[in-house]
Amino acid sequence: MGFERLEFSISQINMNGNCFIQTGRTLVIGICLFISTQYVAAQEIDLLLKGGHVIDPKNKISAKMDIAIHKGIIQKVASNISEKGAKKVVDVSRMLVSPGLIDIHTHVFTGPNAGFGHGSSSVMSDDFTFRAGITTVVDAGTSGYKTFPLFKEQIIDRSRTRVLAYLNVFAPGMVGTAAEQEDMQALKIEEADQTIKKYSDNIVGVKIGHYSGKDWKPFDAAAALAHANGRPLFVECHITEFSLEDQLNHMKSGDIITHAYENVSERMPVVDENGMVRPFVLDA
């Protein structure tokens, strides 16, 4: 099924904090599907979305459906819900309707510095998420334990987008490879661990991404820190001295490697020159 570009426009509507409806020049309608099977009388519907193609993998739905919403909660999803008494009815018959999408690799720690960490290379999550059907982003290690409290106060707590984070194993976060690694000899794993535990609702993993040393200590420390907290290790592609195969050998099931198919100079992609997945990648 292809996405359609539409001229149709209604304003954004906040629902339940992280949920939203966004139409206008968008490709997807994102919406949180808290589906209740309870019967909803027509007069209890604040908003009725008519005729959209609902794609909801968790509930195994891919079909034309109506959605009834009341007090910000999705009350009913059915093939035909009466418009009678609904306070507002929106025809979404040319649109896809899905749970809010999650972007698992972003850098949203904006600020006055150069670069990503509290810097101008990061982007404001709310500026790109809702129009693309995204309701949750995961920031990929733009902050470390030293900067996470600032990131939380300035970005996480102030964004309408739900912002989760992989904590950078390097204390200052993404402040450029050289500066990041100044702390390499004194990895403060204990402090990072305390930060993960203190902000366990926000931090969903540990990231290592920019590292040019030959010592496996930070990589293995990041993995151990993640796994001890029941979270994945998130590995970006800027680790120049370790081969892809060796990196995978230091990771375990559930961990994440980024830029997997991209031909970056610092690490080979997971596929070979013929586009076939390399055998050692399949083994991992």
Ligand SMILES: [Zn+2]
């Ligand atoms: Zn990244």
